[in-house]
Amino acid sequence: MSKKIAFIAFVVSLGGFLFGFDAGIISGVMSYASPExxxxxxxxxxxxxxxxxxxxxxxxxxxxxSDKIGRKKILIIVAFLYSISALLSAIATSYEMLYIARMIGGLAFGAALVLAPMYIAEVSTAKNRGKLVAIQQLNIVLGFFAAFxxxxxxxxxxxxxxxFLTDTNVWRWMLGVELIPALFYFIALFFVPRSPRWLFLKEKLEExxxxxxxxxxxLVAKSEMDAIVKNAEKEEQIKSRVNITDLIKPGLRFIFVVGLVIGILQQITGINAxxxxxxxxxxxTGIGTDAAFSSGILLSSITVIxxxxxxxxxxRAGRRPLLLVGTFGIAFSLLLxxxxxxxxxxQLTSEKIEALSFSGSEKLQTIANKQYSFDVDFKNELKSILGNQLYAKNDGEILEAATTINANLVLIGILGFIACFAxxxxxxxxxxxxxLYPLKYRGxxxxxxAFVNSLVSSIIQLIFxxxxxxxxxxxSFFLFGIIALIGFFIMxxxxxxxxxxxxEEIEKEFVNA
Incomplete structure (x- = not known):
């Protein structure tokens, strides 16, 4: 594998890094922004x-x-939107401004997650395509690691x-630091070429x-070009109009259903939750706020590995074995x-309540020594006593004092889930x-x-x-685990x-035109 193709794949998939960074950052941001x-x-x-x-x-x-104006042009716009989103999020003065700024970033990573693997597949050879497209996922998890x-x-x-850092501004710095990699991504994209298969689609054969x-x-270029030309000549469909209904015609229905199943399963098992x-x-788990933040580093490290x-x-092993083994492991880990x-x-004893450091904690003496076996009942009781804002700001300290749990068991389950997903x-x-999809239908x-994938992801994030x-x-974890188990048997x-x-060989095998 040449250094050029590795560089191109890395740069193009930096949009994945920014997605991972944004996803990881928000888990810490909400600890401060939500009560504020x-x-x-x-x-x-x-x-x-x-x-x-x-x-x-x-x-x-x-x-x-991107089929009309090119993968590269859209990716440059994506990088610009990432930069705007990071800046506006950091200076948000209201709940409304914060989510609108983040939606601008959503437009960026939505396009990036679609176009990066598409572009990389179109510049790769069969021998290295799997690992090169997977650089997208590597960048995502490196983004998570950097964020945590x-x-x-x-x-x-x-x-x-x-x-310098306070509860009222620390989350702004967390969000604003994303501007640095976003600007780097924007500049680096000018150094990658346009997709050769897209250029062929536009009849720019020499370029x-x-x-x-x-x-x-x-040598390799001639082989790749010959395969593209042969495929186009055989089908004579590159210039024809593409409709959504084409995807459910007999020739494409199977691979479209496969893609939908995997796209839904990837998110409905709760990974983004x-x-x-x-x-x-x-x-x-009651490990406290500081330990919760440091556990995020462990989580993202496992993801990278x-x-x-x-x-x-x-x-080497192939796509199918990795999917099946990983999905079964996901189900087991979530059920654990x-x-x-x-x-x-x-349970909060009188001594533990007195040891709490925040103002107003003495109100909790009304439930001193009362034991709860259901976390919802316990948290609702706390909210009714303290109010939602005070509880949200101090939930880490309260749960650390009150919770009796096998935290290691839960940690193993979460890390197992993350490892198997990764x-x-x-x-x-x-x-x-x-x-899976022919050039004509790929975009x-x-x-x-990806739209369905993102819809499922957003619903899971919203209701979690x-x-x-x-x-x-x-x-919550039981439901995710059962869904993963069902998904394993479907796959x-x-x-x-x-x-x-x-x-071109994949198209010949799985598409019955």
């Missing part, structure tokens, strides 16, 4: 999920738009003695040939989390989507599946705070293998 704006569960969920709602629009149209590390240090240095030669050398609310989830394992295995939370009990549904979905098919508040920790039946095949 006195947000309820749905409002908190909307701040977190609003980018995914905006991303749905971008995902639906970005593929088709950033949050940890911002939280660490936000002390009562600090005059397409030059791009392939520059990336792969003359865990990532976006990681700090809050770790607080539920297992994404690298996926990149090593995806062109549910079991761990089910065993938890909650080497299966995370990277493999985007690899398969970039491979449309990936756009629609409500789930925790009304269904409880155990039931066992339908998921194909594309390892080692050119895009």
């Amino acid at each position: 704006f006195n947000l309820d569960d749905i409002q908190s969920g909307w701040v977190v999920s609003s980018p995914s709602f905006a991303a749905m629009i971008a995902m639906l149209f970005s593929g088709r738009l 590390l950033s949050n940890y240090f911002f939280n660490k240095y936000n002390t009562p003695d600090s005059t 397409a040939k030059r791009v392939l030669q520059n990336i792969h050398g003359n 865990v990532y976006f609310y990681a700090t809050s989830i770790f607080k539920q 297992f994404t690298l394992i996926s990149m090593y295995l995806i062109d 989390c549910a079991y761990g939370f089910k065993q938890a009990t909650y 080497f299966s549904l995370g990277p493999v979905m985007w690899v398969l989507l970039s491979e 449309l098919a990936i756009g629609i599946i 705070p409500w789930e925790l508040s009304n269904l409880g920790n155990a039931m 066992l039946k339908i998921v194909p293998e594309t390892k080692g095949k050119s895009l």
